Amino acid sequence: MSTMTEKKSRLDMPALLAWFIVAMVVVGLFSPIFGPDYGVMDVPRLALCLVILAIAGVRYELGFMRNPLGDIILGIVTAIAAWLLIATSSQHAGQATLGFWALVAATWAASWLFVERLATWRHLSPLATRLINLAIPALFGITLLALWQVIVTGAGIPKVLLPAPSEIWVRLTNSGPTLWADFRQTFLKAVLAGYAIGCGSAFITAILVDRVPFLRRGLLPIGNLVSALPIIGVAPIMVMWFGFDWPSKAAVVIIMTFFPMLVNTVSGLAASDAMQRDLMRTYASNYWQTLFKLRLPMAMPFIFNALKINSTLALIGAIVAEFFGTPIVGMGFRISTEVGRMNVDMVWAEIAVAALAGSLFYGLVALLERAVTFWHPSVRG
């Protein structure tokens, strides 16, 4: 199996990781993992997995099975080892000792090594390349979650400080109706309404500012001033003006999203160059024709910049505004009350929902941007 082809001395990242895994496995095998008298040999499957990991890790250095099959074995055994670590640590919460942490480090390094190997696979079909490009960030995220899980349970970190992902997951699945009601109140009502009205009115204002030059001098400074208002100060006033329900949160979102959209649209409308405008002039094109055929398409990259910035700003604004008075529903309301009741897993469940919703919203706007500004050098590349 081993051939005498290349015998170069290497000390690159994969080699370092491989020898690190070997060292950590040796430490883990010969020291207790939980308490004074619980060694890895009490969990024979885990011991076997880690020995395989060490061998699969250094096989490039020792010169055998240098192929994707070995990489796949490495990946699968890493997953099994991580699972066994999570399972055993949950039975011995807070009792982890040196050996356990060595095994965690070995497994973590193995997953890193697996991703390194994955990134070097060549001669693949386009579909496989795309799958691997998706798999690498996914593996990264899963590794982080697994580390979070074993560290929290192994070290016995109090739930109030940081709950384990498994506890957050249990809370997420058990509190579906509450989370959905909060999501509907905060995201589907306040965020979407505020975002649409804020961005839409800023866009129309930008056209007005462009059409009527004196407004540029009058409105832009006022827009600037509004954007500088602290939302902590504005939110309670909006609650007094528009009541406890979602319209007051939508108003805060409008205030937050208006200015980025206004400024970006105004500078986008100025983005066409003199020659392009002269060209429209030679066609005796009127204001609206020039606007729709030249200046708005040219402004699209700017406008989408604002839409992307605002997609995350809007969610932040709506959640924070709910701290200042809501009916008994909403993501911000839930976060502030559950923190008071020490139900930190519920807070984390809301944070997870907010992160997911914010990312999806941003992703949708970014997809739309790619479709609309396909011609821009930054997209067509």
Place this chain on the structure above:
Amino acid sequence: MTALASAKDTEMVVNKQSASPNRVIDIENLSLTFETNDGPVNALSDIDLKIEEGDFVSFIGPSGCGKTTLLRVIADLEKPTAGSISVNGVSPEQARLNRAYGYVFQAAALYPWRTIAKNVALPLEIMGLSKAEQQQRISRNMELVNLTGFEKKYPWQLSGGMQQRASIARALAVEPDLLLMDEPFGALDEIVRDHLNEQLLQLWAKTNKTVVFVTHSIPEAVFLSTKIVVLCPRPGRIYDVIESDLPRERSLDIRETPEFLKVAHRVREGLKAGHSYED
């Protein structure tokens, strides 16, 4: 060049040949002064120029002599500060609103979000022509500049020479009698430039349009023109107007003939004298 020669556009040619030659551009005592932070700059001073229908007129001169400014005055992209100018017997502004000319810029200035065909359609959409008429003009003018088959490409997928040809098709699609071209081939390499010059001449011969062409290349000016206007700088003014006696039908070989060299020599002398004037 065969593609251009084979393109049939007889209808237009017959119409133009039956009309008697008349004045397309009439400029008298025209001056233009730009107000800048460093004081007034005389971009154009006392310009007198007549251009007849069917002429191919080149403006040649060093940078800063006002040749582009003069073309922009004709196109109503700049307003003169003194003197009079008429285009097709009316003011430049009226001529522009009548869409009396097609303008080709130094760069192609194609819109990257439009396909080549859609770029050619741009002025037609603004003019409010029917879809069928637009389609007809697109295919006719794309064929004229030898770009048939590239309708669905985007500008950034084409070479610089093809982009500039597309911009010429866009100017021609307006179907103007007057074509204003501001160093259209300035950014292209010599080989592409020669080729496009030849195509432009054939186009001109076939359609009998009036062309005003800005360049700073002596061979290009002499090869293309029936009339060469030599300008010199500070203040921008006409130094010499040379009526070329070269035949209207020309090929690139004409550049080796004594007649050609004689005209080129006179242009060069004019440029030299115009320059030394200020020393």
